[in-house]
Amino acid sequence: xxxxxxxxxxxxxxxxxxxxxxxxxxxxxxxxxxxxxxxxxxxxxxxxxxxxxxxxxxxxxxxxxxxxxxxxxxxxxxxxxxxxxxxxxxxxxxxxxxxxxxxxxxxxxxxxxxxxxxxxxxxxxxxxxxxxxxxxxxxxxxxxxxxxxxxxxxxxxxxxxxxxxxxxxxxxxxxxxxxxxxxxxxxxxxxxxxxxxxxxxxxxxxxxxxxxxxxxxxxxxxxxxxxxxxxxxxxxxxxxxxxxxxxxxxxxxxxxxxxxxxxxxxxxxxxxxxxxxxxxxxxxxxxxxxxxxxxxxxxxxxxxxxxxxxxxxxxxxxxxxxxxxxxxxxxxxxxxxxxxxxxxxxxxxxxxxxxxxxxxxxxxxxxxxxxxxxxxxxxxxxxxxxxxxxxxxxxxxxxxxxxxxxxxxxxxxxxxxxxxxxxxxxxxxxxxxxxxxxxxxxxxxxxxxxxxxxxxxxxxxxxxxxxxxxxx
Numbered sequence: 001x002x003x004x005x006x007x008x009x010x011x012x013x014x015x016x017x018x019x020x021x022x023x024x025x026x027x028x029x030x031x032x033x034x035x036x037x038x039x040x041x042x043x044x045x046x047x048x049x050x051x052x053x054x055x056x057x058x059x060x061x062x063x064x065x066x067x068x069x070x071x072x073x074x075x076x077x078x079x080x081x082x083x084x085x086x087x088x089x090x091x092x093x094x095x096x097x098x099x100x101x102x103x104x105x106x107x108x109x110x111x112x113x114x115x116x117x118x119x120x121x122x123x124x125x126x127x128x129x130x131x132x133x134x135x136x137x138x139x140x141x142x143x144x145x146x147x148x149x150x151x152x153x154x155x156x157x158x159x160x161x162x163x164x165x166x167x168x169x170x171x172x173x174x175x176x177x178x179x180x181x182x183x184x185x186x187x188x189x190x191x192x193x194x195x196x197x198x199x200x201x202x203x204x205x206x207x208x209x210x211x212x213x214x215x216x217x218x219x220x221x222x223x224x225x226x227x228x229x230x231x232x233x234x235x236x237x238x239x240x241x242x243x244x245x246x247x248x249x250x251x252x253x254x255x256x257x258x259x260x261x262x263x264x265x266x267x268x269x270x271x272x273x274x275x276x277x278x279x280x281x282x283x284x285x286x287x288x289x290x291x292x293x294x295x296x297x298x299x300x301x302x303x304x305x306x307x308x309x310x311x312x313x314x315x316x317x318x319x320x321x322x323x324x325x326x327x328x329x330x331x332x333x334x335x336x337x338x339x340x341x342x343x344x345x346x347x348x349x350x351x352x353x354x355x356x357x358x359x360x361x362x363x364x365x366x367x368x369x370x371x372x373x374x375x376x377x378x379x380x381x382x383x384x385x386x387x388x389x390x391x392x393x394x395x396x397x398x399x400x401x402x403x404x405x406x407x408x409x410x411x412x413x414x415x416x417x418x419x420x421x422x423x424x425x426x427x428x429x430x431x432x433x434x435x436x437x438x439x440x441x442x443x444x445x446x447x448x449x450x451x452x453x454x455x456x457x458x459x460x461x462x463x464x465x466x467x468x469x470x471x472x
Contacts (some may be wrong), residue, residue, distance in 0.1 A: 007032040007450060008468040009461070010170055010179035012157045012220075014045030016051075016133070016422060017432025018185035018459025019140035020100075021464065026147040028465035033149045036172065038156035038216045043137040044187045045404065045433065046453060050313065051133035052126050053454065054118050054447030055101035056094065060111060066123055067171055070094045076121050080277075081440030089438055092413040092459065097405075097451040100458055101127050108139045111312035119274040119445020126447040128314045129299035132449070135171025144294035157186075157220065166426035180468025181427045182418070182461045185453075188238070188405035188433040199406070199407040200238050204285035206287050208400035209240075210248050223409050228428065229420045230409050234436025239443045240279050240399035244291065246332050250401065251323045252311040254278075256383030257301060258291045258324065259365055260397065265357030267365065270377040272310035276443030282399055289397045289468060290351055292362070296389035302326040308383065310463070313446070329393060340391040347392045362387045404449050406439035415460035429464045431456040 014037040025033045041047075048183045056073035074094035078087060105111065110131075115124040129135050140262045144151065161169035161176060169178035189195040190203075190211035197204040199222065200338040211217070225232055242254060254260075256272045262285045269281045282289055301308060307321035322328070332338040339350035344362050348355040368374050369384040409430040416424035432453035439448060 005178040006169070007034045007177065008180045009033045009183065009464045010177055011035045011183045011185060011461070012170065012373040012432070013037065013044060013187055013432070014042045014141070015150060015185060015186035015187055015432060015453065016046035016136060016140065017368040017434070017453040017457035018044070018183070019137065019144055020454045021183045021185055021431055021461035022149045023140060023144050023147060024458040024461030025465040026149060028462040028470050030465035034177070035144070035149060035151045036155040036157050036170070037151060037153050038186070038220070039101040040153050042141050042151060042153070042395055043134065046450070047134045048212070048214060049133035049138045049450060050446070051099070051129040051136045052118065052313070053101050053104070053129070053452055054099035054126050054444065054451040056125050057098045058101050058127065060114065060127055061125065062103070066113060066115065068123055068125055072192065073097070073125065077444050080120070080442045080444055085323055085440040086410070086437040088413045089411060091319060093438060093452060093455055094458065097455045100451070100455045101131055103458070104136065104454065105141070107143050109136055114314045115312060116313055116446070118447045119276050119443070121445065127447070130315060132315065148333070156315060159222070159242065160224055160428070162228060180471050181429060181464035183464050184221050184224055184428070184430040184434050185432045185457060185460070186434050187217045188213060189222060190402045190405050191215055191217040191218060194218045194404070194463045195219035196405070200402070200405050201238055202283060202287070203237050203238060203240050203399070203402045206398045207322055208243065208245055208398050208401055209402050210400060211402045212250055213404060217433070221430065225409050228425055230425060230428070230434060231418045231420060232407065233410040234439065235409040237436070237439055237441060239276065239403040239449070241401035241403060242273055242278060242282060242289070242397050242399055243323060243400035244323055244330060244395045245337055245400070246323050251322055253311070254291070255301060255308045255321050255324050256310055257297050257308055257385045258293055259387065261292055261353070261358065261361055262289060262290045263353065264350060265353040265361055265425060266379045267361055267376060269381040270374070272277065272379055272383060274445050276448070277397055280442055287399055290353070291395045291397050292392070294387045294392050297387070298324070298326055298393065300385070310380070338395045340392055340393045342390045344387070344392055347394050351394055351396070364365050406433070408434045408436040409439050411435050411456070415456050415462045416463060427467060429460040431460040
């Protein structure tokens with residue numbers, strides 16, 4: 001380490017991105033690496049996550065006979081997002097996410113043998129860690145400490161130190177720390193209502209928004225960006241899950257037997273569509289839909305005791321849906337949050353939907369059930385159940401659960417933060433949820449965000465180390 005600076009690399013934030021950056025910096029030659037974490041616990045939102053990671057061409061895929069490669073992942077990612085992402089950065093993600101999955105495995109992360117589909121990809125490329133996100137954080141934190149990385153808890157970085165246009169450290173309160181390079185990995189801003197309304201209005205404007213991430217996700221990266229003139233990308237991007245206004249209990253998927261209709265009483269999708277795609281579909285409907293079903297379907301789902309989702313993630317406890325069961329629905333009828341009627345027309349009136357439209361929709365759906373084929377949206381026939389047994393139920397659905405935010409500092413493929421001038425800001429790097437331009441208008445699926453965090457954490461740490469070692 002240079003004698004005139006406190007550390008070689010300072011990492012701001014201890015989620016998966018920050019931990020990966022710190023460890024990568026040590027692996028790349030940085031001698032003194034410090035993580036500054038604002039909260040009293042390591043892990044940020046990463047420890048609360050399922051920890052699923054997207055990656056192509058891994059040894060875990062090959063062990064199952066799955067033939068995949070980075071080029072296919074890049075193609076799928078770009079097509080789904082209509083190329084509305086920073087393509088060079090996404091290519092780096094596609095190329096390195098598979099090796100990063102294996103890197104975690106080499107460090108000690110264990111995966112379930114089963115791989116899953118994250119979204120609409122043609123073959124499974126999502127790796128599920130045993131112990132979920134907390135297990136990944138535990139492995140990374142342990143390896144960081146073993147490598148000599150210092151982790152300082154309760155140290156919220158409020159400003160960046162600059163000299164001749166380069167970032168040379170950071171400040172916590174009145175204290176300052178000089179560094180050869182700084183990596184911003186502070187997470188998102190879902191826990192800051194003001195920033196949510198400003199940078200992710202389509203989440204805030206639904207009126208039901210609630211965030212499932214860490215308390216420290218306050219958008220500090222956006223404040224730091226303002227201080228140094230960094231570009232900000234990814235406005236109004238993130239992930240929202242559909243939710244009824246019952247209780248703030250996380251449920252990633254809708255049970256497949258529900259039927260969704262728009263404000264005109266028409267179906268508009270396969271109700272089991274991946275949630276990254278469903279987010280966009282409901283946005284096209286004005287962020288409001290209605291879940292329609294009958295008593296027979298509700299009772300059958302409740303009696304089964306297992307929520308009927310399109311996909312079950314390994315390690316997830318197979319249990320009843322926390323929202324769509326008889327006890328909860330009946331209590332919500334009493335609370336006025338679920339409407340019911342003895343006829344479809346009566347149910348339509350309760351929501352001010354065109355009765356003739358809803359009746360036609362139900363008739364057509366019932367015909368599809370009888371035929372054993374969803375001839376409109378191709379939903380798997382195993383989820384098709386008729387709507388014929390009164391009482392008929394309906395509940396308003398909105399994209400309310402905010403999983404993560406994706407507006408942040410623009411980076412290049414080496415994780416250097418780009419300034420308003422269009423040039424990299426010397427000494428400043430970023431990774432994870434603090435970055436914009438990588439996650440696009442369509443979330444590619446489970447494992448997209450965590451792969452982004454760990455992969456670009458590694459890239460940022462390596463780049464920061466090289467910068468620090470080359471800078472006197």
